[in-house]
Amino acid sequence: MIEIDKRAYNSIQNFSRLIYTKAVKNKEDLPKKESIVNLTYNGKFVAKAIYNPKSVIIKVLTTKDEEIDREFFYKRIKKAQEYRTEILNLKDTYRLIYAEGDGLPTIILDKYNEIGVMQLTSKLIEREYLGDIIDCLFEITNLESIYVKSGKKGEKIKSKIFGDKDKFETIIKEGDAKFKVNAKGHKTGFFLDQRNNRLDMRNYIKEGDRVLDICCYTGGFAVHAALEGAEVVGVDISNKAIEVAEENMELNGIPKDRYDFIVGDAFAVMEEMIENREEFDVVILDPPAFATSKENLKNALRAYNTLNYLGIKLAKRRLITCSCSHHVDREMFRNTVVSSAYRAKKELRQIGGYRTQSPDHIISMANKNLEYLKCLFYYVNF
Structure with a gap:
């Protein structure tokens, strides 16, 4: 039994699924390898959780004294699926499992039609439960292939393919747009978290606009x-x-004279554009996470400041700017963008409120850590 302090107990009672090892009173009893442990408070059962000696975070699986077995995973996956299809009314493509958001820590799974791509960060889950999880997914959903990859953090997981090994590519729909997704590609093949922001952006695009998409990846925006x-x-x-971005343009019937893609460093390319006095009606900035830890937060904010400064300099009318850095919160990001605008000597007028990830990337009221994506729409006023 692992005894936790009152603060951790209250946190779990208030629906948090994450506590820190510093909350453990009897640290000498913590296992030497990744294990599922029983958490207690004043000697009474509180939760079952995944403990990994390599992490400072203990991840709660359940607050019920129940077996962690095939039935447990079946119920969680079924509930996650029903939330997407019955509450959010999503059809074929969505994030089916979002770790703590669905009570399944260390597991992320994106569904692209009949193809699933899973990011897994627990060797324990891989070793003892992955077979059951895969069986449940095939039983509950219409998935035909599931690709398992190692997540960004945690243990290194060997890539595996379940189901139809020849099915790794599909065409997904997002509004009236179509995108090619290859499960063997980078991360999960296509970033679904920006779905609502991409669709919303279309309300602010006019025919004939010149649009700059920085860090465009496979051409979502x-x-x-x-x-x-x-x-x-x-x-x-x-x-x-x-x-792939060029293939997606062709897939959507966009004439080749209406787009140009550049392979290069975003900062260098934008600086050259400014030197050449180029301007764009709309500038979109969707960079990778600059802040991967608290230790490099200062450098990350500096990078966001410079990127937004360059984007604002190039923008004639609108700026859409994003951050997927977990350690950069909403106000920190907004203040950085505003600072960039002062530096560029242009006024920004925020259009609407804060935008974040699509709702299938669940943000729980007790786990703000689940909210990582920040997206701001601005009118650029000269």
């Missing part, structure tokens, strides 16, 4: 802008991502 009649320039450091 770019394709939607082009479908509204814009001329699009996309920039990404990955040659492979650019190749």
